[in-house]
Amino acid sequence: MVKPLNQNLIFRVPSTCISRQNKLYHFHTKTQLIQRLQDCNDITSVSFSHTNVLKSGFLNDTFTTNHLINSYVRFRRTNDANQLFEEMREPNVVSCTSLMAGFINVRRPKSALLIFGKMLESRVLPNAFTFATVVNACSMLADLRTGQKIHSHVETFGVQCNLVVCSSLIDMYGKCNNVDDARRVFDGMDYRNVVSWTSMITAYGQNALGECALQLFREFNGLPLSSPNHFMLASVINACASLGRLVSGKVAHAAVIRRGHESNDVVASALVDMFAKCGCIGYSDKVFRRIPDPSVIPYTSMIVGAAKYGLGKFSLDIFKEMLDRRIKPNDVTFVGVLHACSHSGLVDDGLEYLHSMHKKHGVVPDTKHYTCVVDMLGRTGRLDEAYQLAKSIQVEPDQGALLWGTLLSASRLYERVDIAVEASKWLIESNQQVAAAYVTMSNTYAMAGKWENVHSIRYEMKHNGVYKEPGCSWVEIRDSAYVFYAGDVSLCARGSEVASLLRELERRMKERGYVGGSRGLVSVDVEEEAKEEIVGLHSERLALAFGLISIPKGVTIRVMKNLRMCRDCHEAFKLISEIVERDFVVRDVNRFHHFENGSCTCRDFW
DNA sequence: TTAGGGTTAG
Incomplete structure (x- = not known):
């Protein structure tokens, strides 16, 4: 049944505006009000303009209110935008799409999907803008099922030829690990631009198909009048990194310099990461030092790169430099820091960093950090501490697989059958890495000379139909x-x-x-x-x-x-x-x- | 005549 989108129509004056009523300017024309809204540089002036809209009686005008919604969305005030939307007499497709985009911007994709669901039940019909937006919610959630449903609506509403909708769909399929469907959309396009090509290159790169990404980039370069921008180059560099292909990475770097994108934060981060993954930490450092004002991401790329390379102290020095420059570390930065400690034998420093994460930097440690620390303790034979730490963390099966798998490997290394048994038990009961857990446990028993246990595990594997793919x-x-x-x-x-x-x-x-x-x-x-x-x-x-x-x-x-x-x-x-x-x-x-x-x-x- | 797509660190 078709029903109106909004039923509650009580207008509220924003509290910030009431106290300013005596200072109101009066814009009487719609054009003036909208111009004023577009000129807003901060949320206070948006609230102020909101009051003006209300006073002038234009809140009943959908076009004006849409501008107001957009202004709130621009300053990430989605709750205010949502309240306005709820109070609208006649929200239209722009009102819905703007609000959905707002929710996506503040990483609330489920709220965007809810609005879309309401739209489908209402008289307001979605258009190409709506689809280009809502598909993003599915990308963010990596929700293939919903993405596919929305794709079928795209066909029903006849916007399957829209360039932007197609680029969003390619991106969505890529993020949902369905490269074939991404490619089908890409191949079905009548017209493509640099964004659609970038979406497809990214989809390949993000799905460990770096070779396909580079091949597509070569095709793009063969097109007349085509020119990669910094988005595309960042994706291509990422593909080179995933392949460990230094030569291609250097070619991409040359293109970056030629086109003047070298100081772009995103491109430079990709280069830092690529050179580190290709074994050239010196180049990473050179690129990093040329970034005029590096943010947390290039810093983290450098910290992680150096840590993986085995340059623990260097990595920690960069971390300290970052703190000195008052750049706030995030959860990924701490993965790098803990990794640096782990690979440099700085166990006690690592433990200290773990404990200071929340207290000093406001970053709450999660499973990935605990996994680093378990690995760190395990590498140096502090198995009991590693086990106690693993036991103390409440994790979901899929998140805990790496944690307990790490502990299992360390127990095997140090022939700690007791802990290996516990770790294997956790993995098998959680239905994670079952075959690997059985085999590692069996190998641990073998190392300890407990052949009866080895045979019983092998029997259990056979009995339960567990088969380990050969390495x-x-x-x-x-x-x-x-x-x-x-x-x-x-x-x-x-x-x-x-x-x-x-x-x-x-x-x-x-x-x-x-x-x-x-x-x-x-x-x-x-x-x-x-x-x-x-x-x-x-x-x-x-x-x-x-x-x-x-x-x-x-x-x-x-x-x-x-x-x-x-x-x-x-x-x-x-x-x-x-x-x-x-x-x-x-x-x-x-x-x-x-x-x-x-x-x-x-x-x-x- | 308001709304939409692609990029970087684990």
């Missing part, structure tokens, strides 16, 4: 990807040659003082630790590439992206790559997109 990796050589499974050396005709090469490499690393093995690296000197870790991981990377070892999904891959090659590794990799190219066939690469930002590519180092 895998892939390398890119020229334009082909080569995929390898753990233990699957037989595929390579020269597998034994590769294995002996790896053994030789490991021997040479040990000669230089690398301490590998199940306990990982133990070192006091931060810089030295970083170097050793890099060399050590190279060995793992080479072995992983040939399926000789299994590495937990998604964990080491991410770390490995940041590595640089030492001379020995470089030579070994060169030789191995020649063998790979000759003896392997391209496999099904799409299977591996479940690796978050998954990339093991090394071609830029060759």
Whole structure:
């Protein structure tokens, strides 16, 4: 049944305006009132103009009230805008769309969807503006189902050819991890502009399809009169970062400089992040130092980049510099800070940062911070503290998977069967990483020589139909990807040659003082630790590439992206790559997109 | 004649 949008029609004068009534100016014409509203520079003048609108009797005029709603929305006063909307006699499509946009701006997408729902039941029909707005609410919520329903309404209302609606839909499908539908919308467009191309490039980049993103960027550059702007370049840089592709990243950097976007905060942050992920923290630092007035985001990119690179002290120095400049850290900054402590053996400092987060900086620690600290304690063998901390946190199953998975890995490393059992139990009962939990628990028992337990776990896995996908990796050589499974050396005709090469490499690393093995690296000197870790991981990377070892999904891959090659590794990799190219066939690469930002590519180092 | 789309750190 069609019904009016609003039923309560009691007009209220905003309290801020009542006290100012004696100072009222009188704008009698609608044009003057609207002009005054558009000129408002702060919320006080909006409230003042609101009173003028009321006094002049134009509050019944939908057009004028829409301007007033927009003014409130502009200053993020959605509750005031909503109240006005509720009191309108005849809200129209602009009133609804403006309010919806306001809710989205203050990150209240559900409120926007509620308005849209009301619209569908009313006489007010949505238009292209409405759809372009409401689709954003679904992107924000990553709510594919609602997004699809709205897409069908887009078709029903005949706005499927609208450029802006299509760009929103591409973005929505991308954010909901449905790249195929994003591409379908993109392909179905009669006309595209730089925004629609950017939406599609971003959708690829955000879904670990960096190669597709770069391919699309190449296509865009081939178009006549096309020119990327800073939005597009930021997306492209992000794609390079996710691929660890330094050469493409440098090309994008050159384009940024050529087009004068170097000091753009967003682009510069993307560059800082990209160079760090490509193993060039020095370049990150150079780009960062050229940002005229860096905000929390480039600072955080730099802190995280340095932390991941193993430069813990450097990372913490940047954090201190940021505080000195009175830039307020946020939750992501603290992930970087805790990571820096974790990777530099600064456990007590890390604990102090955790405790000071809320007290000093007003950032409430959440699961991701506790996971960092569990990892930090676990790495140095403080398993009991790590376990106590994990137990003390109330988490939802999906959020706790990383926390308890981290604890499980650390327990295995230090052969703490008791804690490994508890962590596995949590994961299995929460239905998270079940196969990995079983296998790790079984391996922990094996390390402790408890073979009966190993057999019983294997039996339980079989009985419950739990199957662990073998660990895998892939390398890119020229334009082909080569995929390898753990233990699957037989595929390579020269597998034994590769294995002996790896053994030789490991021997040479040990000669230089690398301490590998199940306990990982133990070192006091931060810089030295970083170097050793890099060399050590190279060995793992080479072995992983040939399926000789299994590495937990998604964990080491991410770390490995940041590595640089030492001379020995470089030579070994060169030789191995020649063998790979000759003896392997391209496999099904799409299977591996479940690796978050998954990339093991090394071609830029060759 | 008011309202709409794309970007950066975990």
